[in-house]
Amino acid sequence: MNTIKSFARSFRWAFHGVAYALSTQRNMRFHFAAAIAAVVFSLVLGIGPLESLWVLLAIVMTIAAELWNTATEKLVDLSMPKRHPLAKAAKDTAAAAVLAAAVFAVAVCIIVFGSVLLDRIMDDAYMSGTIASQAALLGVLVLLIGAVIYVRFAQAYQTGYTRKQQEGEYKMNAGEGRAEELLQHAREAGKRAYAPYSNFWVGAALLDQHGHIHYGCNVENSAYGPTNCAERTALFRAIADGVKAGHFQAIAVMGDTEEPITPCGTCRQVMAELCPPDMPVILGNASGKQRLTTVSDLLPGAFRLTKEEQL
Ligand SMILES: [Zn+2]
Numbered sequence: 306m307n308t309i310k311s312f313a314r315s316f317r318w319a320f321h322g323v324a325y326a327l328s329t330q331r332n333m334r335f336h337f338a339a340a341i342a343a344v345v346f347s348l349v350l351g352i353g354p355l356e357s358l359w360v361l362l363a364i365v366m367t368i369a370a371e372l373w374n375t376a377t378e379k380l381v382d383l384s385m386p387k388r389h390p391l392a393k394a395a396k397d398t399a400a401a402a403v404l405a406a407a408v409f410a411v412a413v414c415i416i417v418f419g420s421v422l423l424d425r426i427m428d429d430a431y432m433s434g435t436i437a438s439q440a441a442l443l444g445v446l447v448l449l450i451g452a453v454i455y456v457r458f459a460q461a462y463q464t465g466y467t468r469k470q471q472e473g474e475y476k477m478n479a480g481e482g483r484a485e486e487l488l489q490h491a492r493e494a495g496k497r498a499y500a501p502y503s504n505f506w507v508g509a510a511l512l513d514q515h516g517h518i519h520y521g522c523n524v525e526n527s528a529y530g531p532t533n534c535a536e537r538t539a540l541f542r543a544i545a546d547g548v549k550a551g552h553f554q555a556i557a558v559m560g561d562t563e564e565p566i567t568p569c570g571t572c573r574q575v576m577a578e579l580c581p582p583d584m585p586v587i588l589g590n591a592s593g594k595q596r597l598t599t600v601s602d603l604l605p606g607a608f609r610l611t612k613e614e615q616l
Pocket residue numbers: 534535536537568569570571572573
């Protein structure tokens with residue numbers, strides 16, 4: 306009895322999911338309308354069982370893709386309420402799945418309904434029923450226009466990202482693309498750490514806008530207070546070498562930690578001061594685990610000078 310109850314409950318949740326997507330997603334309503342139109346068309350034209358299966362597959366695929374897309378969007382919003390290049394990548398990819406399903410659905414409609422209508426036109430011409438053949442032609446035309454609108458609609462997923470955020474994404478990709486390389490440099494830098502008190506090495510590799518890499522490692526002190534972290538060593542060293550504040554592309558930090566290392570509050574504040582807010586920060590550990598984040602994500606609402614004041 307309990308099994309039946311839980312089975313019924315899971316169905317109810319699934320139904321809630323469909324109702325949620327229908328009430329919140331404009332595209333979902335469109336897919337449902339298109340599905341009803343396809344069913345009506347199938348009935349009117351009296352298509353065979355095999356053709357019906359293809360139409361059914363197209364309907365189920367499109368609606369399932371839209372449901373997955375909605376679920377992905379909500380999950381991403383939950384884990385990353387702010388705009389983030391990786392969140393955008395996840396959402397865009399999920400939307401692309403809907404587009405792929407929609408293109409398939411349009412192709413099925415054109416092939417199935419188009420071939421049936423074409424047969425009718427040929428028959429009509431043979432039987433010389435001119436009015437009926439014109440009606441069939443009109444049907445094909447309406448179908449084609451509908452198909453175009455459908456594809457256009459599926460493409461119309463608005464991302465709403467500004468140019469600046471897109472640049473941020475570009476930077477993120479550039480930093481991400483060199484993540485492995487920068488982490489290797491960070492590992493090398495870590496070998497130079499002066500850590501006789503903690504025996505805990507940390508290395509950093511900072512990439513500037515000219516493509517030069519600046520190294521950093523932790524440098525400890527018996528008085529503890531003067532100890533400097535790897536991230537700050539790399540940043541201070543780069544500034545001393547002539548790199549202007551803000552002219553950095555990415556930083557990789559590595560330590561012998563269980564999870565990817567995470568910068569201390571002081572280093573986050575220094576990064577917020579000297580690095581662009583959307584700059585990628587690649588965090589790693591000695592066993593190869595990685596985490597990609599940004600300066601502003603590490604320190605939201607950072608206290609810093611405006612760009613004009615800084616330059
Ligand atoms: Zn630190």
